[in-house]
Amino acid sequence: MKKVKSVSYAKWGYLFILPFFLCYLVFSLIPLADTVRYSFYEYYRSGIKEVGPNFVGFQNYAALLQSDMLKYAANTLILWVIGFIPQIGVALLLAVWFTDVRMKIKGKQFFKVVIYLPNLIMASAFAMLFFTIFSTNGPVNSILMNLGILKEPVDFLGTTFGTRSIIGFMNFLMWFGNTAIMLMAAIMGISPDTFEAAEMDGCVGFKKFWYITLPLIRPILAYTMITAIIGGLQMYDVPQILTNGQGTPDRTSMTLIMFLNSHLKSKNYGMAGALSVYLFIVSAILCFFVYRMSNDTDPTGEKAARKMEKKLKKGGKA
Amino acid sequence: MRKQVIAAALAICLCAGMLAGCGGSAAPAAGNAPAAAAPAEGAEGKVINIYSWNDEFRQRVEAVYAEVDHTSDDGTVTFLKDGCEIHWIVNPNQDGVYQQKLDEALLNQGNAAADSKVDIFLSETDYVNKYTDADADVAIPLTTLGIDPNVDLANQYAFTKTTASDQNGVQRGSTWQCCPGLLVYRRDIALDAFGTDDPAAIGELCKDWATMETTAATLKAKGYYAFASYADTFRTYGNSISQSWVAPGSDTIVVDQKIVDWIQTSKAWLDAGYLNKTVKGQWNDDWNKAMGSKSSVFAFLLPAWGIDFVLRPNWDGDMGAWGVTNPPTEYNWGGSYVHGCVGTDNPQHVKDIILAVTANEDNLLKISRDYSDFTNTQPGMQKAAQDEAFASEFLGGQNPFAYFAPVAEGIKIAPLSAYDQGCVELIQNAFSDYFQGIVDYNKAKSNFETAIMERYPDIKNVQWPD
Numbered sequence: 001m002k003k004v005k006s007v008s009y010a011k012w013g014y015l016f017i018l019p020f021f022l023c024y025l026v027f028s029l030i031p032l033a034d035t036v037r038y039s040f041y042e043y044y045r046s047g048i049k050e051v052g053p054n055f056v057g058f059q060n061y062a063a064l065l066q067s068d069m070l071k072y073a074a075n076t077l078i079l080w081v082i083g084f085i086p087q088i089g090v091a092l093l094l095a096v097w098f099t100d101v102r103m104k105i106k107g108k109q110f111f112k113v114v115i116y117l118p119n120l121i122m123a124s125a126f127a128m129l130f131f132t133i134f135s136t137n138g139p140v141n142s143i144l145m146n147l148g149i150l151k152e153p154v155d156f157l158g159t160t161f162g163t164r165s166i167i168g169f170m171n172f173l174m175w176f177g178n179t180a181i182m183l184m185a186a187i188m189g190i191s192p193d194t195f196e197a198a199e200m201d202g203c204v205g206f207k208k209f210w211y212i213t214l215p216l217i218r219p220i221l222a223y224t225m226i227t228a229i230i231g232g233l234q235m236y237d238v239p240q241i242l243t244n245g246q247g248t249p250d251r252t253s254m255t256l257i258m259f260l261n262s263h264l265k266s267k268n269y270g271m272a273g274a275l276s277v278y279l280f281i282v283s284a285i286l287c288f289f290v291y292r293m294s295n296d297t298d299p300t301g302e303k304a305a306r307k308m309e310k311k312l313k314k315g316g317k318a
Numbered sequence: 319m320r321k322q323v324i325a326a327a328l329a330i331c332l333c334a335g336m337l338a339g340c341g342g343s344a345a346p347a348a349g350n351a352p353a354a355a356a357p358a359e360g361a362e363g364k365v366i367n368i369y370s371w372n373d374e375f376r377q378r379v380e381a382v383y384a385e386v387d388h389t390s391d392d393g394t395v396t397f398l399k400d401g402c403e404i405h406w407i408v409n410p411n412q413d414g415v416y417q418q419k420l421d422e423a424l425l426n427q428g429n430a431a432a433d434s435k436v437d438i439f440l441s442e443t444d445y446v447n448k449y450t451d452a453d454a455d456v457a458i459p460l461t462t463l464g465i466d467p468n469v470d471l472a473n474q475y476a477f478t479k480t481t482a483s484d485q486n487g488v489q490r491g492s493t494w495q496c497c498p499g500l501l502v503y504r505r506d507i508a509l510d511a512f513g514t515d516d517p518a519a520i521g522e523l524c525k526d527w528a529t530m531e532t533t534a535a536t537l538k539a540k541g542y543y544a545f546a547s548y549a550d551t552f553r554t555y556g557n558s559i560s561q562s563w564v565a566p567g568s569d570t571i572v573v574d575q576k577i578v579d580w581i582q583t584s585k586a587w588l589d590a591g592y593l594n595k596t597v598k599g600q601w602n603d604d605w606n607k608a609m610g611s612k613s614s615v616f617a618f619l620l621p622a623w624g625i626d627f628v629l630r631p632n633w634d635g636d637m638g639a640w641g642v643t644n645p646p647t648e649y650n651w652g653g654s655y656v657h658g659c660v661g662t663d664n665p666q667h668v669k670d671i672i673l674a675v676t677a678n679e680d681n682l683l684k685i686s687r688d689y690s691d692f693t694n695t696q697p698g699m700q701k702a703a704q705d706e707a708f709a710s711e712f713l714g715g716q717n718p719f720a721y722f723a724p725v726a727e728g729i730k731i732a733p734l735s736a737y738d739q740g741c742v743e744l745i746q747n748a749f750s751d752y753f754q755g756i757v758d759y760n761k762a763k764s765n766f767e768t769a770i771m772e773r774y775p776d777i778k779n780v781q782w783p784d
Contacts, residue, residue: 044775047448047736048421048456051776068768136596137604153596158754245413246747249756251765262772265414271775 039273060274080232082168095183115177127241186220363663382681548584611635638714
């Protein structure tokens with residue numbers, strides 16, 4: 001008779017996580033690999049006839065570099081910046097106000113819900129709403145004309161400035177609540193002792209924000225920023241709906257993902273795949289930074305705090 | 319051992335559940351019929367699947383197909399007297415959704431169970447060519463179904479038959495409607511600007527583009543716009559181009575002189591104030607509002623379906639405020655074609671439906687009477703033009719068929735290509751910026767080239783007229 005030496009329970013573990021890995025393989029990994037593979041092929045549909053797949057090497061990548069891809073990347077960046085600057089500014093302000101123990105704001109929970117609300121609306125519905133509000137015969141124009149501020153209706157969506165501002169404004173509205181709540185959590189993570197000590201040293205108002213809060217939430221701030229950049233790279237729904245997928249006027253609000261989508265109209269898997277790979281590389285680089293930050297050597301912020309205290313002391317002497 | 323079996327079974331169940339949850343988007347529902355093996359040769363299937371983009375075709379079938387018993391309340395299934403069911407698979411036309419869904423179904427046609435095969439699908443003039451293509455071979459030639467176009471469809475307008483034919487002249491679809499367009503004008507504006515709202519007198523003022531321009535200037539002086547948007551006149555130019563956008567087998571888009579004429583006229587008219595600058599294109603809110611009683615737009619260029627489906631719902635004033643007259647040029651806009659789908663298991667039903675809806679003159683006249691559709695029967699429409707029973711209350715008792723019929727006879731349909739929809743859509747978009755003064759002419763041209771090559775990867779050149 002053989003003797004059972006030991007019982008391995010590991011295989012049960014593997015068996016139970018198997019479904020996830022199978023699904024991941026079928027629905028994520030294989031399509032991902034296929035995207036990369038097809039990026040080296042000429043593969044699209046003309047009418048209902050399929051062309052390809054024919055192997056073409058790096059032709060798709062070269063063709064993309066010659067196209068206006070970089071211009072669309074710039075558009076994406078501009079649209080993102082227009083939305084992100086007010087977003088982070090307002091979010092910081094709100095986070096500081098809501099966490100300040102001396103302010104004693106009533107109904108904090110209520111306001112936290114309210115500022116988060118715009119994020120719950122579907123972006124496409126939001127874009128359609130703004131399209132109607134800012135159309136030449138829309139309510140904004142009628143109000144401004146009735147108030148006597150304007151004589152002629154302004155074609156907001158007919159100008160580059162107008163369209164980009166509206167897109168930026170919408171992204172700001174949708175995301176500032178989300179960011180504010182994240183930053184609130186970060187600020188609440190700072191020990192109140194630090195604030196008290198600083199106040200005893202005579203540090204108030206803006207100085208407290210600049211020398212205590214900001215340095216101590218820097219890791220979260222950087223994380224917010226990087227995830228926002230990655231989100232910005234994928235900006236699609238708002239400009240797509242607002243400009244009917246055309247990136248009007250003069251393709252100045254065409255983002256990278258809208259560009260990708262216009263290739264998918266003809267099921268051009270080759271070109272779309274190549275563009276996705278470019279986007280993947282950029283996102284991967286950004287993710288690398290996030291990874292570095294979340295694995296920092298100072299997880300509790302003690303070192304940073306100590307450093308800060310030293311600095312403050314120095315500042316106090318001066 | 320038993321535990322192992324149970325665990326394995328659980329794992330498999332979980333996995334299958336997740337797979338089923340994720341994979342729900344493929345192939346249209348097979349209906350409630352059992353997914354049995356394909357029926358024996360010659361036997362008809364029980365389910366007829368029809369792909370379309372709205373319920374218009376269903377209404378037509380219900381109105382004239384004698385076999386119809388009743389339709390379910392949600393409009394998805396029509397029961398026939400012989401026990402068969404028509405399943406309606408409706409996807410919106412906007413943004414190419416209908417074509418995407420249809421293309422998927424057509425690609426799966428070979429593997430689909432008999433009762434989930436596409437039996438009939440519809441196409442619009444803008445993309446009919448994609449589906450009638452002989453190489454693609456997805457629409458059954460009518461002769462194969464047992465319909466002889468020369469006999470059974472002898473009364474149809476010739477250009478609709480040409481449109482539904484493949485490159486070898488084999489007809490692969492048929493339509494119940496014919497879409498000659500008219501000039502539809504506001505009677506009150508006509509009275510104010512010209513002192514008359516008589517269709518004959520207004521028709522004289524709109525008889526060609528040169529006269530129309532003078533008329534537009536008169537309207538402008540009175541504070542009115544001739545048309546709402548530059549896109550309104552597009553079909554009068556774009557649907558009568560002399561050669562197709564892309565010649566068969568070519569990889570070059572040839573922009574017709576007519577299109578350039580449209581661009582130049584539109585720019586001139588917009589700058590002169592004959593068109594409303596705030597209405598950018600069609601099918602948007604501003605365009606709909608331009609059809610309301612507060613608007614100062616004199617006229618629209620619309621076919622029969624446009625008056626009934628577009629103008630009428632947007633008009634908020636009294637009945638009888640609009641009139642119709644001849645357009646500056648004869649043109650055709652739209653038209654839905656009915657195709658039998660290759661691989662259908664219901665060829666007899668397909669044949670009967672096509673004949674009932676598109677060939678039978680009494681049925682077509684009934685559609686014209688009930689839905690004010692201009693139908694595809696030449697002698698029938700000539701009769702309707704004389705018959706006061708076809709007068710429209712919306713048009714103040716005017717009989718629009720008296721104006722539609724002569725336009726229909728004069729239509730010279732533009733040769734089609736599979737690229738028409740993209741060309742029509744993208745050239746209007748690209749030049750919209752030029753009309754608004756945001757980009758210059760050459761930039762608009764290059765924007766069109768970029769957009770069209772993105773949409774159609776097999777297009778390599780764009781050739782402009784000198």
